[in-house]
Amino acid sequence: MRFFARVEVQLRPGIADPEGATIERALPALGFDGVDHVRAGRSFSFEVDAADEGAARSKATELADRLLANPVIEESRLELELLGG
Amino acid sequence: MGVAARIGVVVFPGTNCEHDVVQAVERLGGRGELLWHGDTELGAVDAVVLPGGFAHGDYLRPGALARFSPIMDAVTRFARQGGAVVGICNGFQVLTEAGLLPGALQKNGRLRFLCQPTGLRVTSTASVLTGLAEVGQELVIPINHFSGSYTCDAETLRALRDGDRIVLRYTDNPNGSVDDIAGIANEAGNVVGLMPHPERASHALLGSEDGLVLLRSLLSAAAAPAAA
Numbered sequence: 001m002r003f004f005a006r007v008e009v010q011l012r013p014g015i016a017d018p019e020g021a022t023i024e025r026a027l028p029a030l031g032f033d034g035v036d037h038v039r040a041g042r043s044f045s046f047e048v049d050a051a052d053e054g055a056a057r058s059k060a061t062e063l064a065d066r067l068l069a070n071p072v073i074e075e076s077r078l079e080l081e082l083l084g085g
Numbered sequence: 086m087g088v089a090a091r092i093g094v095v096v097f098p099g100t101n102c103e104h105d106v107v108q109a110v111e112r113l114g115g116r117g118e119l120l121w122h123g124d125t126e127l128g129a130v131d132a133v134v135l136p137g138g139f140a141h142g143d144y145l146r147p148g149a150l151a152r153f154s155p156i157m158d159a160v161t162r163f164a165r166q167g168g169a170v171v172g173i174c175n176g177f178q179v180l181t182e183a184g185l186l187p188g189a190l191q192k193n194g195r196l197r198f199l200c201q202p203t204g205l206r207v208t209s210t211a212s213v214l215t216g217l218a219e220v221g222q223e224l225v226i227p228i229n230h231f232s233g234s235y236t237c238d239a240e241t242l243r244a245l246r247d248g249d250r251i252v253l254r255y256t257d258n259p260n261g262s263v264d265d266i267a268g269i270a271n272e273a274g275n276v277v278g279l280m281p282h283p284e285r286a287s288h289a290l291l292g293s294e295d296g297l298v299l300l301r302s303l304l305s306a307a308a309a310p311a312a313a
Binding site: 015 | 181234236
């Protein structure tokens with residue numbers, strides 16, 4: 001089975017996020033009022049071959065934790081979708 | 086020191102401070118040897134330096150891909166056996182990503198790339214890089230980085246403080262590092278990472294020779310392996 005995976009990586013809550021803070025500071029000048037708690041992050045996508053959804057999830061989670069995110073300061077969120085065929 | 090200490094200087098694709106380190110080491114009577122990141126053995130070196138630059142283009146995160154370079158298994162073994170390993174700037178980032186040092190280096194506060202002489206204070210001599218320095222000694226050594234803001238959780242910070250492992254602190258914190266940390270050591274003191282570049286403060290012509298005491302400490306530790 002083949003799955004589409006999307007991994008979102010963000011700094012953990014409580015870790016200073018200078019990018020998010022800079023974006024947030026720019027918002028009033030652009031006319032966006034009432035927007036706050038901006039956090040910057042990155043998104044990765046890839047496709048995984050695996051026997052079933054559980055196996056795909058564990059492979060993608062390991063990849064996210066070992067490489068895409070630095071668990072010391074970042075956390076990741078995984079979305080999986082079965083590809084048709 | 087009878088025989089010249091051999092300092093292996095690891096070159097990743099994108100490393101750019103290796104020759105500066107070799108030159109500074111040789112000025113002090115050591116021998117610098119370039120080691121390619123794709124090799125799996127260190128050869129007969131007495132210490133290892135991971136120099137500054139942009140290993141693997143700093144893609145993903147600084148150090149994130151370098152950590153998987155073949156030579157890193159040999160560097161890790163060498164470190165576990167008590168060998169002296171020093172990561173400078175990008176090399177510090179590689180050591181944290183590889184788990185040889187705790188914590189992480191984040192983008193500088195205020196998102197500025199910083200390239201400037203920086204005041205430092207030696208705060209521990211229990212490491213291969215500060216053994217010949219004195220606690221309280223002030224040094225001016227350049228920094229040159231975008232991701233140099235040291236960060237770690239409260240428990241790690243406590244362990245670093247209690248273990249006398251914060252070896253260098255900024256006198257005027259330029260990048261937002263936790264507790265003004267500019268350099269740390271592992272528990273045994275044989276693995277050290279620092280953001281400032283001692284090799285760029287190794288000759289009066291460069292504006293400062295304050296890096297020499299650190300490099301001399303490394304050569305001295307390399308000449309007496311694992312004795313610390």
